[in-house]
Amino acid sequence: MNPRIDRDIAGSIDETESKQRFPIVRSSKPADPAATTADPRPEGVTIVLLQDVLDAPELGIRLLHGDAAALTLPLHRACTTDMPDPTRYVSAGSLVFTGLVWRRAPEDSEAFVAHLARAGVAAVAAGEALFGEVPADVVDACARHGLPLLAVPDDVPFSSVIEFLTRRWSGARMDRLQTGLARQRRLLAAFADGHALDELLARVCREFDVPAWLFTATGTLVAGRDTIGEPVIDACCAIALTAPRLPAETADGHTVLPVGAALRDRTTAWFLVLGAGAARSEDCVDAFTELATVAALERVRREDRLRAVWDTADARGVADTAGATHPAGTPLVAVVVERAPTGTPEQRIALRAAVHDVLPSCVTGLDAAGRTVAVVAGTESAVVATLTRRLGRLAPALAGARIVAGVSSTCAGESIDGGIRSAESAAAIARGDAGPVSVRAAELDSAVGLLSAVPxxxxxxxxxxxxxxxxxxxxxxxxxxxxxxxxxxxxxxxxxxxxxxxxxxxxxxxxxxxxxxxxxxxxxxxxxxxxxxxxxxxxxx
Structure with a gap:
């Protein structure tokens, strides 16, 4: 068959280019006819299975090889090819139709089927028109490679089977759309009624039995109740900040979904992380994508509240606001964070927002040089460790710029101004460091350093x-x-x-x-x- 025709046929019936694919489950066990009677689909989930092709009496298609697990494979695409090497014209999860024109000798079957197996196709549908039946060597090759094999009668054109699948896929898409709209309406209604984002995320996680987390770009947890390790968060942040498009998948199988406008300044972005393997279910990904829409509303709400806090701090001054916010005697730490080069006003605002992500209880302001000045309750060592890890996660998105931060020693309310001066000195030292992100603690090993901590x-x-x-x-x-x-x-x-x-x-x-x-x-x-x-x-x- 002409390769161009192969590509045109495959492209015309592709269910969707952007959906994640189910993993291919293969077995060399013989077919179990009794296993074909039960519908394995979860209630409310509409997908097209290999079983559906066998259950259509008007098609008369028979199963020559495949077990019960093979019959539950979702089909996302149909490809028609008779090229000896079909690799370029097929894709993972496809049902591949072939008229066996490529078969000139029995040994050709092994090569053809091996190519399909490496491509990860779901199953093979072989026409009986050319040889009157599907040759035994084709059946044996599929058994060796664990590929389900269907026989298409000589009086059934491939186009009829493809039209059947196209109708089923169209119905499945419409069902998913209606299910998604209904779910999104329920989530929005619950959100409007005051249900917390963490509670809504937990609902969807229970529905699909999938762990999930909502993070900022610095890896600060917004919602999520399951345990997740810092190395996993690091990997997810790197993907969220650098992937050319989202959703994307990490090396260990976690799926990263965008929340809102994912391709604007990603240092201020939120994103959803689904547990490893969650991308195997399209309905699952759809559900969390709908939840991401609700999360985007919460993100806007929090941004509005943060701007109001900023206005108050800017009007009163960081030191005065911090002193009024915390009870007398509370250990406070001053922080000065800057971008080098300084960047646009939007980038300075983004850095200020990132500092709030990293230190949620801090009070911030912008000084005359456009640097973010923050005061937060805590200890010097804890603040340095938190800034280093979480601001460090922004490094992939800095595009040649740098973030430097200085941290003062612990100070009381009356010495906040001195702490800020001390943090400024530490930030000046950090500018001389290498690397995209540098955090320095103030050094009190000189008279000048000691003076900077004085009120x-x-x-x-x-x-x-x-x-x-x-x-x-x-x-x-x-x-x-x-x-x-x-x-x-x-x-x-x-x-x-x-x-x-x-x-x-x-x-x-x-x-x-x-x-x-x-x-x-x-x-x-x-x-x-x-x-x-x-x-x-x-x-x-």
Whole structure:
């Protein structure tokens, strides 16, 4: 037969290109006629089985090889081919019709059937017109490879069988559509009545006896009651963020379904994960796809609530909002998260939303540089571990950009401003790290690091007491004492190096530093006084 005709016939009767296929169950046991009398379909599920072809009296098709399990195989497609190597013209789950034109000698049967078995077809339907019957070598080859074999009488054209299957598939599609609409109406009604998303997910899981989970792109669990390991979540997140289209399947058989617009910024996406093997049932996938529509509504609802929380935090300030949210004495941790390069306003908002996914109870704001500043109850080590794992899952979707985060040590309400400064310093260090995502904890192994954890009002008061008169003198005289002092400290107190860097005479440097000492009451030749002045300058920011 012409290969082009093969492709046209196969394409014209394909039930659906996008559905997941059932696994092929094969056996070399002889046929059991008694097993053909019971309908194996679950109640309410409409699918086309190999048994349906045998049960149609007008077709007169007989089973030459296959057991009871073979008769329960769902058929999704019919292909007609007489090519010696039919691999290009058949697909998994197909019922393959052949007129046996390819058979020139008995040994040809082994090669033809082996090709079909490797392609994963559901069954073979051989016409009897050419030889008056299906040759024994064809039957034997199908038995060796575990392929069910049907005999099509010489007076029954393949087109009649294909028309029969097409009508059944059309009816099955309509039944599934009606069942899906009814199920979706029930889910929407339950959601409108206030039933939680976790409860609705549990209902569908019980209906199909399939575990399932609803996640954000960072792997934060939204709904789902079964246990699932972190490595599985990692794999599912990677698929959800990188697959060219969804649904998609992980290497271990978990199915990932989109929730809402899956191809927009996936770092803010939600997705459903079905337990391994769930994709074998089209009705199951349809049901969870309908649930995903309801989940998309919940996602929009949560986004609206989050925006309201943001407005409050932005109006009051992160530190004040966090202090008012948590009881006095609650251990708090400050976090600064940024995208490098900074990105668009939408990307900054997406990163802020991701921080809320990772740290659901946090208070956030955006600083002048567009960074997300967060305050959350907890400990430094726990926050670092959570950020590292969950923000790390966004790496596949960053497309060359980076996410860096700094985490402060534990602070109380009155020292939140200091914690934020400490987190900013840690984030600055994280920028120098390699890799798409870096999280750094603040280091309190230096005087500057210790100062950053001091409450902001205390730090400002210290700076004003130490350098206030110098600042006032500069404002009145423009003597540039502060610049000279900063350069002098940066040059380790060297008059010559300071003069060279500022292009001044050393005596000018000595005069200016003398004025600083007179105004501050500190002797910069003494290490303690010099440290006080250095820390005061750092406190000024």
């Amino acid at each position: 902001d009002r205390v730090r400002r008061a210290f700076a004003d007491r130490t350098l206030g008169r110098v600042l006032d003198y500069d404002r009145r005289t423009r003597a540039d004492l502060m610049t000279t002092l900063e350069t002098f400290l940066d040059c380790d107190g060297s008059w010559r190096r300071t003069a060279d860097r500022m292009h001044l005479h050393p005596n000018t440097v000595r005069y200016r530093i003398g004025r600083v000492e007179a105004l501050t009451g500190r002797n910069l030749a003494h290490i303690g006084d010099r440290l006080d002045v250095f820390l005061a300058m750092r406190a000024l920011g």
